[in-house]
Amino acid sequence: MAEERVPVLEIKSLGIQFGGLKAVNDVNIQIYPGELIGLIGPNGAGKTTIFNLITGIYKPTTGSYMLCGKRMNGLSTHQVVQEGIARTFQNIRLFKKMTVLDNVRVAFNKDMKSSLFQSIARTPFFWKEEEETTKKAMELLKLFKLEEFADQRAENLPYGKQRLLEIARALATDMKLLLLDEPAAGMNPVETDELKESIKMLREKFQIPILLIEHDMSLVMSICERIYVLNFGEILASGLPEEIANNKDVIEAYLGKEDEGGEADA
Numbered sequence: 001m002a003e004e005r006v007p008v009l010e011i012k013s014l015g016i017q018f019g020g021l022k023a024v025n026d027v028n029i030q031i032y033p034g035e036l037i038g039l040i041g042p043n044g045a046g047k048t049t050i051f052n053l054i055t056g057i058y059k060p061t062t063g064s065y066m067l068c069g070k071r072m073n074g075l076s077t078h079q080v081v082q083e084g085i086a087r088t089f090q091n092i093r094l095f096k097k098m099t100v101l102d103n104v105r106v107a108f109n110k111d112m113k114s115s116l117f118q119s120i121a122r123t124p125f126f127w128k129e130e131e132e133t134t135k136k137a138m139e140l141l142k143l144f145k146l147e148e149f150a151d152q153r154a155e156n157l158p159y160g161k162q163r164l165l166e167i168a169r170a171l172a173t174d175m176k177l178l179l180l181d182e183p184a185a186g187m188n189p190v191e192t193d194e195l196k197e198s199i200k201m202l203r204e205k206f207q208i209p210i211l212l213i214e215h216d217m218s219l220v221m222s223i224c225e226r227i228y229v230l231n232f233g234e235i236l237a238s239g240l241p242e243e244i245a246n247n248k249d250v251i252e253a254y255l256g257k258e259d260e261g262g263e264a265d266a
Contacts, residue, residue, distance in 0.1 A: 008032060014063035035209050037226050039230060047230055049233075050230070056080040067176060088167060088180050099154070107173050108133045144165070145164075160191030163191070180210060227240075
């Protein structure tokens with residue numbers, strides 16, 4: 001008898017209402033270990049709202065979501081990170097005046113065991129932890145080919161490199177699930193290809209499940225195993241990339257409905 005797979009993330013009938021508006025309604029999503037799943041839809045469909053629900057920024061009005069079988073409803077953003085969900089944002093959120101290395105080092109702080117006294121007194125144990133943290137941070141920078149920029153301020157990195165740094169910092173939180181919110185936004189084709197290869201590397205090396213919001217359909221179709229399509233806050237379709245690409249409802253949601261004359265409505 002085959003062993004039943006347990007989802008890393010299981011969203012059940014999730015919804016949120018702002019006043020009289022149902023921004024997200026009855027959303028069901030499952031992500032299993034090692035999967036790379038796309039979440040797509042027209043602008044305003046509710047994709048980022050779902051990320052905000054998963055990460056504790058918003059509290060669901062209805063439904064629930066589970067991480068590795070643990071109910072996450074009601075947890076604060078800080079608690080969600082502690083449980084193992086890491087996220088990047090549409091607008092890059094780095095500590096821009098800090099060095100590239102320190103941007104990653106700071107993400108290891110939750111695992112450091114030095115007391116306040118040890119930190120102030122700079123005890124041998126404190127310095128040992130600092131050395132270990134620096135080593136781990138440099139290893140992550142090497143994975144993303146950012147080690148040569150370690151001592152530069154984050155704000156001085158090219159745009160595409162800043163995106164990769166944000167992902168490296170998220171990886172330092174030792175997450176169980178990674179949420180990528182439009183990581184290719186603003187990238188040129190060369191940077192997008194570099195991003196694609198970095199995401200592939202993440203999956204192959206760490207087997208981290210990833211939920212990806214992205215408007216670059218060529219990127220989504222080339223790396224995602226399954227795709228959920230959101231429209232007006234509800235799941236319109238789900239399936240393999242080729243199924244989604246040929247789904248009439250999805251095409252209509254993106255391009256508009258054709259009238260009898262064969263022209264799409266605006």
